[in-house]
Amino acid sequence: MDQFNYSPEGVLHCEDININSLVEKVGTPLYVYSANSFRDHYKRFKEAFAAIDPLICFSIKTCNNIHLIQELVELGSGIDTVSGGEIFLARQANTPADKIVYAGIGKTDEEIAYALDEGIGVFNIESEEEFENISRIAAQKKKRIKAALRVTPDVIDARTHDKTKTGNRGSKFGVDIERAKAFFNTYGKDEYVDLCGVHIHIGSPIYTPKPYELAIRKITSLIDYLTDQGHDMKIIDIGGGYSADYSLGMSPKWEEFAEVIVPLLKPYYDKGMQVIMEPGRTISANSGVLLTEVNYVKKGGDKQFAVVNTGMHHLLRPAMYEAEHFMWPGNVEKKHLISERIIDKEEATKGLEKYDVVGPICESSDYLAKGRNLPQLKRGDLLCIFTAGAYGMVMSSQYNAMPRPAEVMIDGEEIFLIRERESYQDLLTGLEKRKID
Ligand SMILES: *Cc1c(COP(=O)(O)O)cnc(C)c1O
Numbered sequence: 225m226d227q228f229n230y231s232p233e234g235v236l237h238c239e240d241i242n243i244n245s246l247v248e249k250v251g252t253p254l255y256v257y258s259a260n261s262f263r264d265h266y267k268r269f270k271e272a273f274a275a276i277d278p279l280i281c282f283s284i285k286t287c288n289n290i291h292l293i294q295e296l297v298e299l300g301s302g303i304d305t306v307s308g309g310e311i312f313l314a315r316q317a318n319t320p321a322d323k324i325v326y327a328g329i330g331k332t333d334e335e336i337a338y339a340l341d342e343g344i345g346v347f348n349i350e351s352e353e354e355f356e357n358i359s360r361i362a363a364q365k366k367k368r369i370k371a372a373l374r375v376t377p378d379v380i381d382a383r384t385h386d387k388t389k390t391g392n393r394g395s396k397f398g399v400d401i402e403r404a405k406a407f408f409n410t411y412g413k414d415e416y417v418d419l420c421g422v423h424i425h426i427g428s429p430i431y432t433p434k435p436y437e438l439a440i441r442k443i444t445s446l447i448d449y450l451t452d453q454g455h456d457m458k459i460i461d462i463g464g465g466y467s468a469d470y471s472l473g474m475s476p477k478w479e480e481f482a483e484v485i486v487p488l489l490k491p492y493y494d495k496g497m498q499v500i501m502e503p504g505r506t507i508s509a510n511s512g513v514l515l516t517e518v519n520y521v522k523k524g525g526d527k528q529f530a531v532v533n534t535g536m537h538h539l540l541r542p543a544m545y546e547a548e549h550f551m552w553p554g555n556v557e558k559k560h561l562i563s564e565r566i567i568d569k570e571e572a573t574k575g576l577e578k579y580d581v582v583g584p585i586c587e588s589s590d591y592l593a594k595g596r597n598l599p600q601l602k603r604g605d606l607l608c609i610f611t612a613g614a615y616g617m618v619m620s621s622q623y624n625a626m627p628r629p630a631e632v633m634i635d636g637e638e639i640f641l642i643r644e645r646e647s648y649q650d651l652l653t654g655l656e657k658r659k660i661d
Pocket residue numbers: 283285286304306327425427428429463464465466502503504505506614
């Protein structure tokens with residue numbers, strides 16, 4: 225369960241904190257995270273897959289505030305990274321280096337050198353040329369490292385948005401699975417890079433276990449083949465993608481994924497291979513919300529707009545992926561009190577009005593919801609955008625010279641400011657003019 229619930233009086237709470245008193249202290253727009261949701265999701269995810277004791281590497285690209293990351297690291301989580309900057313943040317959050325995995329198709333020499341110096345656990349390799357480059361840099365540093373080959377198993381979930389498919393043939397990620405055998409034959413005996421695993425990340429969000437089943441069958445048969453060829457296979461990394469709930473706010477039933485995935489991997493775990501999983505949004509999405517305030521309500525054509533003080537510059541997902549986020553006022557009358565966010569029932573939609581919820585940015589694509597049924601809104605009302613803990617703040621920008629929002633972490637009765645609200649001064653960061661000789 226996530227920890228964003230309404231009191232019987234109709235006031236939204238995050239854990240024990242009343243959202244009105246929070247906003248009084250910190251203002252809006254505001255990202256609010258529940259520490260207990262983060263921890264609970266991690267623990268329950270781990271528990272569901274306990275039979276194969278996976279190294280769970282939380283995908284830091286979904287949410288990279290080091291104070292939140294630290295909560296997971298303290299529970300034993302590793303971190304999945306896709307850049308040198310993410311490795312840096314993971315280390316700042318005290319992640320043991322050997323629990324860091326590093327994917328990404330564009331690893332630069334500097335990033336590779338940094339990852340080698342830090343001594344990270346596994347490089348997930350995305351091309352022949354990248355392998356040779358990593359091997360060359362590792363040789364210079366006389367470091368021996370572990371690597372897994374990222375392959376595209378070519379399975380897709382029909383409900384996954386085109387912009388977030390990553391494991392199909394012809395995607396820019398990894399190498400086609402048919403090329404994997406040749407890859408291992410060419411590079412499987414490298415002196416510095418111990419190519420000993422297979423990695424997949426098939427896309428996101430994935431709503432059913434089926435695509436995992438298909439993908440895992442493909443890579444386990446590849447692993448069987450490679451083992452027969454004399455390769456010592458040690459790592460099987462099945463990536464992330466497990467769904468989050470953008471409407472009801474209930475965390476997915478990880479047991480349903482585990483029921484399918486565990487039996488497929490158990491024989492490999494029993495043979496001593498390490499299973500790695502890279503969940504991102506499934507842990508972070510429902511652990512955070514974005515609180516905003518209605519600035520204006522206006523009409524345009526036959527539409528009604530609620531103009532709020534956040535938008536695509538703080539939460540890009542609607543503009544970028546046509547993503548739908550459930551949203552509801554911070555304070556509601558009793559008749560609009562919701563328990564499970566089921567509002568499409570006729571009874572529940574009585575007395576609601578239709579709004580396009582839009583931001584202040586000068587782009588038509590700057591919207592958060594279109595034609596959404598909501599209780600009547602007026603200037604000054606708080607509106608909560610749910611399931612914003614993943615791919616939210618990390619994608620924020622200062623477009624239109626709007627400072628970024630603050631972030632707070634709620635832990636029971638305690639409120640922690642974990643990122644300062646930006647000010648106009650922050651718009652000048654790095655702007656000192658100096659002559660380059
Ligand atoms: C983005 C990403 C993930 C996490 O994806 P989610 O859908 O958030 O779980 C995991 N692994 C890799 C390599 C990624 O790029």
